[in-house]
Amino acid sequence: MNREYYGKLIFELSREGRKGYKLPKHAVEGSLSDIPSTLMRESAPQLPEVDEPTLVRHYTNLSTNNFGVDTGFYPLGSCTMKYNPKINEEVAAMPAMQKLHPYQPEATVQGALEAYHTLQAALAEIGGMSEFTLNPFAGAHGELTGLMVIRAYHESRGDAKRTKVIVPDSAHGTNPASAAVAGLKVVEVKSLPDGTIDVDALRPLLDDTVAAVMMTNPNTVGIFESRIPEIAQMAHDAGALMYYDGANLNPMVGVARPGDMGFDVMHINLHKTFSTPHGGGGPGSGPVGVRKGLEKFLPNPRVIKRDDGSFALTTNDDALGSISVTLGNFAVEMKALSYILSLGNEGLKNVGPLATLNANYIKSSLNHVYKLPIDRICKHEFVFDGLADKSTGVTTLDVAKRLLDYGYHAPTIYFPLLFHESLMIEPTETESKETLDEFISVMAKIAHEASATPEVVKTAPHNTPISRPDDTAAALNQIVTYADLTQNA
């Protein structure tokens, strides 16, 4: 790690007695000595002591070492890093939203419950489902919840032998992981060379031990699975349910609905499709929707609207139980609601087509210099299999590292696993043609460098704080506290 560049840690800037802040005079009667000694700490906390300018410079400098959607183009495939309008932040930060307690009496949080119920209904409309729960905290958490709904449904019919979930080999890693956590066995079905599911390979797998077929549409290579109605028919005939991984809902919004395609249960990643800043593991929200007849299995508590127009929290004995303490990640839910209401019907209908247009524009502008293994119209994202010219020795990793030099976040690399040199690009609908054109010219320039000066690309990045860390060592030997650092110095 280049400590010079990052500057010093706040603890190294600390000087005894320096102060950047004075606590206000406390408003309560009494003094410290009134606090029972059992509640007092034995020694003072080890806090850094710095003056205000030092503090401001320290955190401002740190913030500029970060890359985000607000600093530049972020074409990270599978992650939908779209621009998040600031109005959503303002709505979620309103005191009426922020100063709630999760266990406040129902009568005092009618507005919050109404907002929850409104979002629930909007998602049901968008997904073509009967009802949604907003309780899960992430896409993967939604998958787990949805699969638990499916288990509860089969068990309620006394059909306990359905213990398998069929998942395509192109699926996101969370799909098999969620199935395993839900106590179900994963059966993989292969994809055809064009990236779509192999229906002939699926057919013999469908028997009376299958609980669900789990699919992503468009799939993880950005290709629309046009045979879904046929697949849904086959699955339903075999007594299985259809699960829709809604992480790729972005190109579908306002265009097509999973419920209409024949899916029974789905999740949506609010942080992807419905515009919440995410990355580094959060914050997220993975609402789960179900078709008519499966509502009672949704987790407790549920928000319902009473006949008199008021809102209530209910619990239900058929429910799979609870998957979060309360009603999920309320701030993320409110950002999604703000996004949906501010775009409105017409605005939402533009999301999918523009995301699709932008992806196809980049793809067809670069397919002469990068290898395009699936040459079809894609939806919101697509995959290159590295450079077209394989003689340069320049890999996808090198291209991704070189993009950092030019001020871009790298695309997703080495996923999906269908190709050796996957480079997965998702521009999203919020980027202008000028941004796309600049990115295209930089990608073409890197392809040219790969032939003309391959060493430059293979040793990139050259102007970032760190160059090529040892990923494995960094994962095994994490430096996350000051103590770790001093021990590793």
Ligand SMILES: *Cc1c(COP(=O)(O)O)cnc(C)c1O
């Ligand atoms: C992101 C993603 C997930 C998992 O969602 P998280 O919110 O990260 O848990 C699942 N499937 C696909 C296809 C995804 O892109």
